[in-house]
Amino acid sequence: MLGVQIAHITKTYRDIQALHDVSLSIGEGELFGLIGPDGAGKTTLFRILTTLILPDGGSASVCGLDVVKDWKEIRKRVGYMPGRFSLYQYLSVEENLTFFATVFHTTVKENYDLIRDIYVQIETFKKRRAGKLSGGMKQKLALCCALIHRPDVLFLDEPTTGVDPVSRVEFWNILDRLKKQGITILVSTPYMDEASRCDRISLMRSGKCLSIDTPDNIRKSFKKPLLAVQADNMYTLLRDVRKWTGTYSCYAFGDSHHLTLKDDTSNTGMLKSYLEGKGYHKILIKAIEPSVEDCFMELGDNV
Amino acid sequence: MKQFISFIRKEFYHIFRDVRTMIILLVIPIVLIILFGYAITTEIKSSPFAVLDYRRDDVTAKLIEQLQASEYFELYKIVDSYDEAETLFRQGKIRMLVSAPQPSKEGVIGIEVDATDPNEATALLQYATAIISTSDIVMRNPDIQIAQPGIMPTVNLLYNPQMKGAYNFVPGVMGLILMLICAMMTSVGIVREKELGTMEVLLVSPFKPVYIVLAKATPYLLLSVINIITILLLSRFLLGVPIVGSFTLLFSVSILYALVSLCLGLLISTIADTQQAAMLISGMALMLPVILLSGMVFPIENMPWILQLFANIVPAKWYIIAVKNIMIKGLPAEAILKESGILLFMALFLTVVSVKRFKIRLE
Numbered sequence: 001m002l003g004v005q006i007a008h009i010t011k012t013y014r015d016i017q018a019l020h021d022v023s024l025s026i027g028e029g030e031l032f033g034l035i036g037p038d039g040a041g042k043t044t045l046f047r048i049l050t051t052l053i054l055p056d057g058g059s060a061s062v063c064g065l066d067v068v069k070d071w072k073e074i075r076k077r078v079g080y081m082p083g084r085f086s087l088y089q090y091l092s093v094e095e096n097l098t099f100f101a102t103v104f105h106t107t108v109k110e111n112y113d114l115i116r117d118i119y120v121q122i123e124t125f126k127k128r129r130a131g132k133l134s135g136g137m138k139q140k141l142a143l144c145c146a147l148i149h150r151p152d153v154l155f156l157d158e159p160t161t162g163v164d165p166v167s168r169v170e171f172w173n174i175l176d177r178l179k180k181q182g183i184t185i186l187v188s189t190p191y192m193d194e195a196s197r198c199d200r201i202s203l204m205r206s207g208k209c210l211s212i213d214t215p216d217n218i219r220k221s222f223k224k225p226l227l228a229v230q231a232d233n234m235y236t237l238l239r240d241v242r243k244w245t246g247t248y249s250c251y252a253f254g255d256s257h258h259l260t261l262k263d264d265t266s267n268t269g270m271l272k273s274y275l276e277g278k279g280y281h282k283i284l285i286k287a288i289e290p291s292v293e294d295c296f297m298e299l300g301d302n303v
Numbered sequence: 304m305k306q307f308i309s310f311i312r313k314e315f316y317h318i319f320r321d322v323r324t325m326i327i328l329l330v331i332p333i334v335l336i337i338l339f340g341y342a343i344t345t346e347i348k349s350s351p352f353a354v355l356d357y358r359r360d361d362v363t364a365k366l367i368e369q370l371q372a373s374e375y376f377e378l379y380k381i382v383d384s385y386d387e388a389e390t391l392f393r394q395g396k397i398r399m400l401v402s403a404p405q406p407s408k409e410g411v412i413g414i415e416v417d418a419t420d421p422n423e424a425t426a427l428l429q430y431a432t433a434i435i436s437t438s439d440i441v442m443r444n445p446d447i448q449i450a451q452p453g454i455m456p457t458v459n460l461l462y463n464p465q466m467k468g469a470y471n472f473v474p475g476v477m478g479l480i481l482m483l484i485c486a487m488m489t490s491v492g493i494v495r496e497k498e499l500g501t502m503e504v505l506l507v508s509p510f511k512p513v514y515i516v517l518a519k520a521t522p523y524l525l526l527s528v529i530n531i532i533t534i535l536l537l538s539r540f541l542l543g544v545p546i547v548g549s550f551t552l553l554f555s556v557s558i559l560y561a562l563v564s565l566c567l568g569l570l571i572s573t574i575a576d577t578q579q580a581a582m583l584i585s586g587m588a589l590m591l592p593v594i595l596l597s598g599m600v601f602p603i604e605n606m607p608w609i610l611q612l613f614a615n616i617v618p619a620k621w622y623i624i625a626v627k628n629i630m631i632k633g634l635p636a637e638a639i640l641k642e643s644g645i646l647l648f649m650a651l652f653l654t655v656v657s658v659k660r661f662k663i664r665l666e
Contacts, residue, residue, distance in 0.1 A: 050507045052665045071663070072509075080507040086500035090320045091313060102309035103510050129320075145504075 003028045008058035018044040020207040034188040036204030042188040079151030089131030104149030136167030156187040192293035210299040222290035228256040230284040310518035339472040340542040351379035352399035365440040469542040474626035475599030478619035487585040489568030494581040527561045547633030560622040566653030573660040593619040
């Protein structure tokens with residue numbers, strides 16, 4: 001079991017605890033997602049694993065190599081795509097790729113088959129300067145540069161942030177194909193809807209890994225009944241639903257509010273009459289399957 | 304090695320594609336040398352003077368003619384009274400007054416100068432005394448004496464007979480420009496990679512951190528070679544400063560100084576986190592000492608002892624001494640052993656410190 005092993009990692013920046021006793025085990029060839037909002041500690045974890053910063057406590061290994069002791073060897077074997085665009089703006093697409101290939105002792109030709117699928121999409125712009133590319137293209141180029149040396153493990157820190165929805169789907173399709181090539185991929189994202197594309201995910205919040213499992217199992221672990229509620233005045237509705245005796249928690253989710261019931265004793269009918277009594281119209285209540293985001297909100301309550 | 308060359312090529316693309324960087328690297332040196340050579344000068348040219356003439360004979364006429372003939376002086380007015388001359392002094396219309404008394408009285412020719420700017424006053428006094436005392440009409444009239452000074456020293460100006468300011472400024476400007484390009488550009492170049500996040504990607508690669516530093520510094524060293532040549536050509540053919548000594552020697556000591564500056568730049572890059580901070584530190588901590596404490600503008604010997612002591616750690620001081628010795632005085636290599644030794648020591652010391660300080664990680 002090589003891949004990435006993390007045991008009781010902690011990291012503190014001055015008075016902020018960025019990581020709090022994080023343990024994870026990621027198998028070889030797995031596509032693993034770290035899901036969590038900004039400030040959850042995702043980037044810090046990535047930087048520890050890519051040997052860019054030292055942990056305060058605990059230990060971690062990548063491909064069986066210790067992140068503190070064997071930093072030189074790890075740097076040869078991983079591919080890293082930081083959260084912000086980190087290529088040379090003044091160099092063209094082609095020049096950036098050639099530069100990184102040379103830095104990693106390889107050539108574009110040698111590993112072209114690995115990046116071909118992605119590179120064909122930006123090849124038309126190969127003479128354009130990297131700084132003048134659109135957000136999605138920048139990310140594709142950055143991924144090409146991180147892949148050019150055929151790494152054993154790929155670290156992608158929020159690769160789809162600031163990318164349009166179509167490109168995001170494309171990007172995940174690319175990751176699927178890379179996984180088939182046997183590359184271990186660790187990816188972080190603030191978008192809950194992307195979680196289902198991973199083999200396993202870990203929900204992160206405030207420097208803690210809250211739950212580690214497959215997206216399906218995480219959804220199944222949501223035991224309480226879940227309802228989606230809509231009415232004419234959504235703003236006051238949230239407040240009023242939260243006041244209801246049968247409510248465990250309620251959060252705004254796009255066009256409806258997701259309501260978790262305390263237990264099975266309360267039901268849709270009781271809620272409907274409660275809301276009608278409050279003077280709401282066009283009330284729409286239906287039972288729904290929990291999403292990863294529901295699980296995330298639920299876990300957040302227990303922290 | 305292939306990685307290294309690829310890195311340097313990337314660095315050159317970066318320099319040549321960024322207009323701002325290009326201007327700093329190639330235009331500023333030329334502007335500085337022209338500015339210091341022509342505009343900022345302490346030389347005296349056509350200083351206005353007045354004559355208070357009680358004598359009214361051919362002696363005064365001859366003196367005025369001879370003062371006018373030099374490029375230093377220009378007659379503003381022949382005044383009738385001392386009061387009138389004083390008004391002109393106050394208004395700043397004249398810098399010097401030559402008074403010739405009636406022949407019947409004691410034959411003393413008086414020179415008075417406006418000493419608001421003491422350096423200028425001293426120079427004016429020297430020039431005027433020299434012109435008047437050597438003029439044949441004064442020499443043939445034993446009754447005429449000059450009031451200032453009593454004893455005339457024989458002045459012989461070595462190495463720079465015309466006392467051209469450029470002789471002093473060219474070595475200074477070379478010190479300034481090499482420091483600007485090597486230190487400031489290198490530090491900003493490295494810090495930019497930190498700021499834009501590319502350093503993060505470079506660190507997570509098999510490229511050794513020490514090579515990152517070296518590859519970053521090499522292009523600027525090459526560019527400073529171009530600058531050294533440009534400055535020397537400009538100063539030789541535009542400002543008329545000769546290169547008396549060995550060109551090879553001058554070139555070698557310049558490269559040594561460029562290395563010291565590069566190392567300072569590397570050191571700054573390990574301290575600063577933003578490009579602005581790097582600019583500010585190189586500006587305040589490097590440029591100011593080069594201008595103020597290197598002897599380029601103000602003579603070090605006249606400074607309080609604490610500043611003199613501090614001037615010793617300013618590399619530009621030693622470089623300027625060495626350049627003056629080679630370029631202006633034409634001395635051989637043995638004459639600059641001490642200076643080159645100190646520069647070499649500084650280069651080694653700074654390399655060790657900055658390589659030690661260079662972070663292989665982000666924090």
